[in-house]
Amino acid sequence: MTELVIDDLQASVAGKQILHGVTLAVRSGEVHAVMGPNGSGKSTLSNVLMGRPGYEVTGGTVTLDGIDLLALPTWERARAGLFLAMQYPTEVPGVQLRGAIEASFAASGRDVASVATLLAEEAEAIGFDAGFLDRPMNVDLSGGEAKRNETLQLAVLAPRIAILDELDSGLDVDALRAVARRVERASRDGFGDAEPLGVLAIMHYSRLFEELHPDVVHIFGDGRILESGGPELADRLEAEGYGAWDIPTRDASGGPSAAGDPFADPFADPLA
Ligand code: ADP
Ligand code: MG
Numbered sequence: 001m002t003e004l005v006i007d008d009l010q011a012s013v014a015g016k017q018i019l020h021g022v023t024l025a026v027r028s029g030e031v032h033a034v035m036g037p038n039g040s041g042k043s044t045l046s047n048v049l050m051g052r053p054g055y056e057v058t059g060g061t062v063t064l065d066g067i068d069l070l071a072l073p074t075w076e077r078a079r080a081g082l083f084l085a086m087q088y089p090t091e092v093p094g095v096q097l098r099g100a101i102e103a104s105f106a107a108s109g110r111d112v113a114s115v116a117t118l119l120a121e122e123a124e125a126i127g128f129d130a131g132f133l134d135r136p137m138n139v140d141l142s143g144g145e146a147k148r149n150e151t152l153q154l155a156v157l158a159p160r161i162a163i164l165d166e167l168d169s170g171l172d173v174d175a176l177r178a179v180a181r182r183v184e185r186a187s188r189d190g191f192g193d194a195e196p197l198g199v200l201a202i203m204h205y206s207r208l209f210e211e212l213h214p215d216v217v218h219i220f221g222d223g224r225i226l227e228s229g230g231p232e233l234a235d236r237l238e239a240e241g242y243g244a245w246d247i248p249t250r251d252a253s254g255g256p257s258a259a260g261d262p263f264a265d266p267f268a269d270p271l272a
Pocket of ligand 2: 042043044087165
């Protein structure tokens with residue numbers, strides 16, 4: 001069994017503290033939903049986990065089966081079994097999906113000759129036009145095409161833990177169902193004879209939620225998890241909104257702020 005363990009993770013970007021202590025664990029076969037308001041740091045979490053440049057870890061640990069992920073460059077995190085489907089996939093002119101996947105297979109000692117068949121099979125499973133395989137990655141793709149492209153990479157690379165950052169944004173109903181079913185199948189059966197995929201899916205309450213059937217729901221706000229529970233938490237969120245959770249406000253540096261407190265004295269000594 002594979003386990004991604006995030007413990008008290010803190011991170012800043014552009015001089016602003018965004019993650020204020022995220023703690024959670026995802027194991028093989030589990031589907032976790034992370035739901036939080038815009039700007040609360042969900043994408044920052046996914047970027048920090050994958051090691052995107054520009055994000056500085058200021059505290060806490062992340063391990064994958066005991067391996068210190070934060071000490072590894074992004075490509076080694078990927079090789080260790082972590083995958084990120086980005087909210088806004090980066091355009092990579094001059095690089096085709098097929099070539100990128102072949103390079104990845106070669107780097108991890110997998111059979112490069114199997115790539116063509118795998119790509120064709122997986123593209124068909126999610127209704128993705130094979131013509132995209134030889135186009136520059138993510139260049140001029142519609143939102144839905146980009147998300148199918150991410151899902152195709154996920155399915156072919158066969159990671160052990162996948163982070164999905166708003167995988168459903170921009171997808172039409174049919175594409176959403178195809179993509180969600182592919183991920184769900186992986187979380188049930190795994191890829192080939194591998195163990196089932198563990199999933200950390202950042203999402204808003206949506207069709208994706210209904211299709212993916214998360215086991216665990218985390219309410220995320222202010223750069224940390226405010227509450228974790230079962231699917232009933234998402235129902236409560238739907239009914240009451242994020243107002244049901246007391247989310248602190250922050251100043252420009254990400255420090256505690258009195259701005260959200262209507263009774264705060266605007267002339268008080270901030271250092272007092
Ligand atoms: P969410 O995904 O929950 O909507 P984000 O993690 O994208 O939130 O953003 C959290 C905060 O961090 C926002 O205030 C955003 O502007 C800021 N932020 C995220 N990434 C960067 C970056 N690369 N440079 C500057 N600010 C960033
Ligand atoms: Mg985001």
